[in-house]
Amino acid sequence: MYSSTIDSYCVDYVRQNDRDRFICALFSKGDVRYYFLVLSAFNIEISDILYSSTEVMTALVRIKWWREKIEMIYSNKLTDADKITKELEVVIKSTNIPEILFYQYLDGYEEAVCRDEYLNIEELEDNAAKTTVNLIKMILTTADIKDCDSDLGQTIYHSGIAWSLMNNLRNERCLNSRGRTFLPKELLQSAGIENVLSSKNNLALKGVVEHMVKVTQSHIDKVKMLIRNIPREIISIALMPILAEFYLKRICRRKFDIINKEVGTISPMMQIKLLLYKTKICCL
Numbered sequence: 001m002y003s004s005t006i007d008s009y010c011v012d013y014v015r016q017n018d019r020d021r022f023i024c025a026l027f028s029k030g031d032v033r034y035y036f037l038v039l040s041a042f043n044i045e046i047s048d049i050l051y052s053s054t055e056v057m058t059a060l061v062r063i064k065w066w067r068e069k070i071e072m073i074y075s076n077k078l079t080d081a082d083k084i085t086k087e088l089e090v091v092i093k094s095t096n097i098p099e100i101l102f103y104q105y106l107d108g109y110e111e112a113v114c115r116d117e118y119l120n121i122e123e124l125e126d127n128a129a130k131t132t133v134n135l136i137k138m139i140l141t142t143a144d145i146k147d148c149d150s151d152l153g154q155t156i157y158h159s160g161i162a163w164s165l166m167n168n169l170r171n172e173r174c175l176n177s178r179g180r181t182f183l184p185k186e187l188l189q190s191a192g193i194e195n196v197l198s199s200k201n202n203l204a205l206k207g208v209v210e211h212m213v214k215v216t217q218s219h220i221d222k223v224k225m226l227i228r229n230i231p232r233e234i235i236s237i238a239l240m241p242i243l244a245e246f247y248l249k250r251i252c253r254r255k256f257d258i259i260n261k262e263v264g265t266i267s268p269m270m271q272i273k274l275l276l277y278k279t280k281i282c283c284l
Contacts, residue, residue: 008034009083010041017044019266020243027236027278028143035095035142036236038087042066043135045084046105050112051174059113063106070102095142105134120186121215124168125161132167133160136237143234151229154222159241162219166244169212169251170263183208196259206256213248213256220245232282242277246270 014022014037021040028036046066053059072078073089081089091097108130118124136156145152168182175181181188181196188196191204223241230238247263254261 008037008087010038010087013084014040014044020240023266023271023274024236024239024243027239027274029233031094032139032143032233032236035091036139038084038091039135039138039142041084042088046109050109051171053113054178056113060110063110063113067103067106070099070106074099091142096144097138097141101134101138101141104130105138108134116180117185118182120184121165121212124165124182124184128161128164129157131160132164133157136160136240139237140234143231145231145234151226152231155226155230155238158219158222158226159238162216162223162241162244165212165216165219166247169209169216169258170247172209172258173260173262176259183212187211202257202259205259209251209256209258213251216244217248220248227281235278235281239274239278243270243274246273 011034014025018040021043022037025033025036025040046063049059049062053062069078069081069085069088073085073092078085078089108127111130112127118127133156136159140156172182176196183196187208188194191201191208193201193204193208196205220241223238227235227238243266246266251258251263254263
């Protein structure tokens with residue numbers, strides 16, 4: 001077991017590149033915190049492929065590289081490895097993360113880089129189930145929670161979907177600059193928008209975003225109904241959708257304009273609110 005985060009490349013990497021998960025991970029203890037952060041570093045590497053690659057084939061090659069590294073770790077054949085892969089090997093060897101979770105997660109990202117559009121919200125939720133939900137399942141496995149009852153299973157599912165949908169909205173501005181969108185085609189067509197990039201109907205576009213916010217909030221509300229029933233040692237996982245709600249409120253305050261106004265990053269006030277929420281839940 002690796003109980004220290006001192007001198008960990010992954011910890012510093014997440015601190016600098018994913019403040020959301022870094023802050024949420026701080027609410028975990030001991031080894032689980034470290035595992036959470038290493039898996040988050042791995043997630044940064046994979047999600048960066050989706051948002052930074054300009055060519056599909058390049059993105060697929062990068063994902064294939066990671067797939068081969070995972071295979072090597074599980075088959076004890078890993079030799080030459082970068083810093084993140086080395087620490088990921090420590091996590092895999094120290095826990096019981098099913099290998100299939102990594103492959104399903106990578107399958108989801110392969111699908112995402114190959115798609116130019118999503119037809120409806122259900123398709124976005126399906127991809128979130130393959131990617132973000134499976135990442136949460138990996139983190140959950142490191143906490144060695146053996147009894148995954150229906151409440152916990154639903155909490156994991158809705159937490160992953162809520163975070164993914166919110167993150168899609170937050171990254172829409174970046175995707176737009178690359179000629180892509182994660183706004184569902186059916187919603188855009190219903191609003192009379194043929195192309196997000198060339199649309200001059202900002203009011204209609206904001207209406208689409210507002211609808212996405214409502215759907216995302218519905219997943220968060222389900223988590224808030226279930227959160228008191230999950231083991232306290234994994235409360236940090238369920239804090240992700242609570243943080244997502246803070247971002248949704250920011251989007252609402254900015255009148256659903258996610259194209260011209262950046263959604264932004266976690267603020268000190270958000271961090272304080274997360275701490276207060278966690279304290280409240282743990283006292284129930």
